[in-house]
Amino acid sequence: MALYAERINAHRFALVAPLIAPDAVFWFSDGSHKGIDAIERAFAATWATLHDEAYWLEDRRWLTRDGASAVCLYRFCWTASIDGTARSGGGRGTSVLERRSDGWVIVHEHLSATPAQACLTAGPAVGAVCNSSPQS
Template identity: 35%
Template sequence: MNPEEFVKSYEKALGTQDWNVVEPLVSENVSVTFSNGTIHIGKENVRKAFEKNFSLIKNEKYAVENIKWLVKDKKYAVYLFEFNWTGIIGGKSESGNGIGTSVLIKENTRWKLLTEHLGRKPD
């Protein structure tokens, strides 16, 4: 798997809303910052945050687009992207979008997410 394939796999994994599918794609040292400013450090904390989102947002559709690679090396890669999502929260249709920065590292022979920072799109 190369970094581009990782992004597609990660996007698809998030769409399953199943941590067991997402978990193999994240590093033990993963950190995620959500667009609301909450920071989650370590695989267990990220798991709890993702599972909370998965339980709140039903039938979520998540998409990544406009990927811009800043660097792709043998052991790490960094990219910028835009994201959008739709789903059902409390019985109501909701949606959101934003921008993100992710760092991937190669652990043994597999690409994994080291950090992801999600933010709001500038007005």
């Protein structure tokens, strides 16, 4: 998951794509994205909105890990400039990974705002845009 967050910060989907299954399903605040092409479009739309973005994961908790699959819960956080205004935000995430012939890949990701946040929807991969950092 750390490598995934690191590669997201490059804003180059070609670096992120090998970590995502071609048939993955991602659920973001703007809807569901099925398949690598739809997921790439969702990331591109977000990256077009967020300038100078930094993205990271906190409080990772593995619910299950075995030789075939793994499920990770986490808080995602970001800072960026949107329309020239510094913003930060985040939410909670769940990623389901599966071991396939070419290694571990994300088969499902679900990002959402934390219940206490009152935020504006910004783009598919961010979950929410807030004026302050997310609270635990």
